[in-house]
Amino acid sequence: QLQLVESGGGLVQAGDSLRLSCAASGRTFTNYIMGWFRQAPGKERELVAYISTPGRVTYYIDSVKGRFTISRDNAKSTLYLQLDNLKPEDTAVYYCAADDTIQRLRAGPRSWGQGTQVTVSA
Numbered sequence: 001q002l003q004l005v006e007s008g009g010g011l012v013q014a015g016d017s018l019r020l021s022c023a024a025s026g027r028t029f030t031n032y033i034m035g036w037f038r039q040a041p042g043k044e045r046e047l048v049a050y051i052s053t054p055g056r057v058t059y060y061i062d063s064v065k066g067r068f069t070i071s072r073d074n075a076k077s078t079l080y081l082q083l084d085n086l087k088p089e090d091t092a093v094y095y096c097a098a099d100d101t102i103q104r105l106r107a108g109p110r111s112w113g114q115g116t117q118v119t120v121s122a
Contacts, residue, residue: 002027002111004096009116016086016120022079022096022113029077033105036070036081038092038118045095049081050105057102063089086120093117 008020020036035050049060049070058070069082079096096113099105 002029002032002098004098004111004113006094006096006113006116009094009118011119011121012086013121014087018083018086018118020081020083020094020096020116020118022081024077024079024096024098029072030074032098032100032111033102034070034072034079035097035105035109036079037095037097038090039095039115040089040092043092047106048094050102051079052102059102083118086118088120088122091118091120 002024003026005023008018010018012018030053033050033052036048037045038048039045048064049068051058051070051072055072067085071080093115095115097109098111099109
């Protein structure tokens, strides 16, 4: 499986921005659909966004549309998530994930990072 390591989380105020990064290794990065999930305290993990291999297809859940931007740098084997205009309800552990199809990514990806905490204060 792809090894994934996230970074970039932190404690910010509402309206601030963060950029999460996910460094991939161990397999050919361009073979994978990449996504970001998050899990807030007491809630189920949810898919936030994903991006296709060439980067032409992207998806966002409604609650982050217009505020979050997913991107990938295939030359660096790195996935990013730009989080703008953060809200307290965005507080969660954010996980990078990967699989070889969108269907598998949605159903339960086989590669996961360890997670990075994002905390947004009001």
